[in-house]
Amino acid sequence: MNPENLRIVLVDTRNPLNIGAAARAISNFGFRHLRLVNPYNVAYLEAKSAVNAAEILTNAQEYQTLREAIADCSLVVGTTAIGHRELQHPLRRLEYAGMVLRRHLASGNVALLFGSEKFGLSNEEMSYCHWLLRIGTRDEHASMNLGQAVAVCLYELSRKKAVRAPESKQLAGAQDLDRMTDRLVEVLRESGYVHSSSTEAKTRRLVRRLNLPAHDAEVWLGMLRQIQWKLKQKPDGILNQ
Amino acid sequence: MNPENLRIVLVDTRNPLNIGAAARAISNFGFRHLRLVNPYNVAYLEAKSAVNAAEILTNAQEYQTLREAIADCSLVVGTTAIGHRELQHPLRRLEYAGMVLRRHLASGNVALLFGSEKFGLSNEEMSYCHWLLRIGTRDEHASMNLGQAVAVCLYELSRKKAVRAPESKQLAGAQDLDRMTDRLVEVLRESGYVHSSSTEAKTRRLVRRLNLPAHDAEVWLGMLRQIQWKLKQKPDGILNQ
Numbered sequence: 001m002n003p004e005n006l007r008i009v010l011v012d013t014r015n016p017l018n019i020g021a022a023a024r025a026i027s028n029f030g031f032r033h034l035r036l037v038n039p040y041n042v043a044y045l046e047a048k049s050a051v052n053a054a055e056i057l058t059n060a061q062e063y064q065t066l067r068e069a070i071a072d073c074s075l076v077v078g079t080t081a082i083g084h085r086e087l088q089h090p091l092r093r094l095e096y097a098g099m100v101l102r103r104h105l106a107s108g109n110v111a112l113l114f115g116s117e118k119f120g121l122s123n124e125e126m127s128y129c130h131w132l133l134r135i136g137t138r139d140e141h142a143s144m145n146l147g148q149a150v151a152v153c154l155y156e157l158s159r160k161k162a163v164r165a166p167e168s169k170q171l172a173g174a175q176d177l178d179r180m181t182d183r184l185v186e187v188l189r190e191s192g193y194v195h196s197s198s199t200e201a202k203t204r205r206l207v208r209r210l211n212l213p214a215h216d217a218e219v220w221l222g223m224l225r226q227i228q229w230k231l232k233q234k235p236d237g238i239l240n241q
Numbered sequence: 242m243n244p245e246n247l248r249i250v251l252v253d254t255r256n257p258l259n260i261g262a263a264a265r266a267i268s269n270f271g272f273r274h275l276r277l278v279n280p281y282n283v284a285y286l287e288a289k290s291a292v293n294a295a296e297i298l299t300n301a302q303e304y305q306t307l308r309e310a311i312a313d314c315s316l317v318v319g320t321t322a323i324g325h326r327e328l329q330h331p332l333r334r335l336e337y338a339g340m341v342l343r344r345h346l347a348s349g350n351v352a353l354l355f356g357s358e359k360f361g362l363s364n365e366e367m368s369y370c371h372w373l374l375r376i377g378t379r380d381e382h383a384s385m386n387l388g389q390a391v392a393v394c395l396y397e398l399s400r401k402k403a404v405r406a407p408e409s410k411q412l413a414g415a416q417d418l419d420r421m422t423d424r425l426v427e428v429l430r431e432s433g434y435v436h437s438s439s440t441e442a443k444t445r446r447l448v449r450r451l452n453l454p455a456h457d458a459e460v461w462l463g464m465l466r467q468i469q470w471k472l473k474q475k476p477d478g479i480l481n482q
Contacts, residue, residue, distance in 0.1 A: 017258075021386055028378040028385050053382075095403035136401060137269040141294075144269050144392070145262055151389035152396045160377060162336040 001102040001157070005109045007033045008150060009069050011125055012116035014040040021147025022114075023053035023060070029154040034060040035069045035111075066113075066125055073111040075104045078121045078129040079149060081142040088123075090131040097133035098156040105157075112153060117146050172217035180217055181207045183224040190231045242343040242398070246350045248274045249391060250310050252366055253357035255281040262388025263355070264294035264301070270395040275301040276310045276352075307354075307366055314352040316345045319362045319370040320390060322383040329364070331372040338374035339397040346398075353394060358387050413458035421458055422448045424465040431472045 008026055013019055019039065026034055034056050063069040070076050077097065080087070092100070104110050113129065115121035120143075126132065135152055137144060144152070172180075181204045188194045188203070212220070249267055254260055254277065264275055275297050304310040311317050318338065321328070333341070345351050354370065356362035361384075367373065376393055378385060385393070413421075422445045429435045429444070453461070 021389060024386055025389055027382045028376075028389075030379040093401070093403075095401055096405055099403050135269075135396065136399060138271040141268045145265055145388065147386065148262060148266055148269075148389050148392035151385070152392055155376065155393045155396065158377060160334070160336055162334075162340050164337055 001105040002107075003029075003031045003105070003158070004033075005105045005107075006031050006101075006157070007035050007070070007073060007109065007111045008154075009035045009037060009066070009111050009113045010039070010146075011037040011066055011069075011113060011121065012040065012119075013114075013146065014117055015146075018117060018146040019060075020053065020057070022150040023056040025147065025151035025154050026056050027053040028151070029158045031154060031157075032056065032059070036060055036062045037066050037069045038064060066128055070111040070113075070128060072109055074108040075101075076111045076113065076129050077101065078113040078126050078132045079115070079153065080120055080126075080132050080134055081137065081144065082134055087126075087132060089126060089129060092131060092133050094133055094135050094153060094156050097131075098153075098159065101157060114146060114150060170214045172212045172214045176214060176217040176221070177204075177207055177212070180212075180221050180224065183221060183228065187224055187228050187231065190228065242346040243348075244270075244272045244346070244399070245274075246346045246348075247272050247342075247398070248276050248311070248314060248350065248352045249395075250276045250278060250307070250352050250354045251280070251387075252278040252307055252310075252354060252362065253281065253360075254355075254387065255358055256387075259358060259387040260301075261294065261298070263391040264297040266388065266392035266395050267297050268294040269392070270399045272395060272398075273297065273300070277301055277303045278307050278310045279305060307369055311352040311354075311369060313350055315349040316342075317352045317354065317370050318342065319354040319367050319373045320356070320394065321361055321367075321373050321375055322378065322385065323375055328367075328373060330367060330370060333372060333374050335374055335376050335394060335397050338372075339394075339400065342398060355387060355391060411455045413453045413455045417455060417458040417462075418445075418448055418453070421453075421462050421465065424462060424469065428465055428469050428472065431469065 008022060008031065010019060010022060013036065016039075019034075019036065023034055026032070039062065061069075078089070080091070082091070101110055101112070113121060113125065115125060121129075133153075134142075135144060135149060181200075184207065185194065185200050185203050188199065193199075249263060249272065251260060251263060257280075260275075260277065260280065267273070267275055280303065302310075319330070321332070323332070342351055342353070354362060354366065356366060362370075374394075375383075376385060376390060422441075425448065426435065426441050426444050429440065434440075
């Protein structure tokens, strides 16, 4: 996928905050091209929520018509929350649509269209689309905030396959765990906690279940040593009083 | 995953619009529980961007401390854009974190924490977390708008595996395509377009590449018939003038 090839096209947007939010998401996810068709408020450059997205807003291009805004795109996809209109287009969920878009973005320009906050894309505007996508919101409340919808779509486009991060923490070895178990059993014995002969095995399992990083095992061992020292000191302490 | 088990916890949020936006995303993606720790502006119930999310806002619970807000959760995960602080926690990308969270949400309560707009989560707040997650934004502009970050996280949690939607359109059969090809060749011949004997095969391939739905093939055939009729009428028309 080449992020240079994506044009995010906002049609008839009324709220400049939403234009700013869209610009911010475009910048967050490493895309570049924002196009505005007939924006309601031309003061969109002042959009306040667009922290650090000034470059995207400055380079945003304004068009009078949708036809002009998408002229250089070989794939045009509209977003919709469906609603009550009967759609005349193939409709794909974002999860699958993202795959198709990424493939196309490798070599061709894609326009991703977002309609006005109140009405979404009109039928006329949809007729310029090859197909439509929807975000999997629940039917009872399908319509998303414009800036949030843009962010979710761009997240999906730049999403990577979930990979389990390599275990960064080095787990404590058996020897460390044994030293800790031994010390803990001693402390428990000296505290009068140990009542049965099975305590040692129980404690060993308890310590294993902690899944301790090597560094933390050292810290615990230090704590136990100090506690044990104090436990042994106590009679003297009392004598000293 | 049981969406009932998720608590979205906003800590020290300053802008009521962001609380409203978070509530809207919670409603969009079918979650329920919004918790606010020490919100800056208690007038959050008026949050305007929370279209249709009134129920989430009405039921939102307010806490003085983070400790109270997460008391019933067995997994506490903080969100971060990293920044310059050295993190003391395991950090997972949202794609992988989502898998772990979904698994935990099947049986246990999860708190997902979002820090203030300006500073994110403090080190003190992070110390309540089991681990942290980050959304895969670009390093040069990692920090997302709060409402957008909430939406992206909840999208990932409710994300479904990409499944190719069953082909909804019935493609035109070979017979339909042949009828259309024949008619088109006739029209081209009558228009004087056909020059070589290879035109018919070329046209047949051209029509095949259209990948026409059955219904559309009918429409094209009707158009061609009408054009052919008009082409034949023309001499009479001229005579009638």
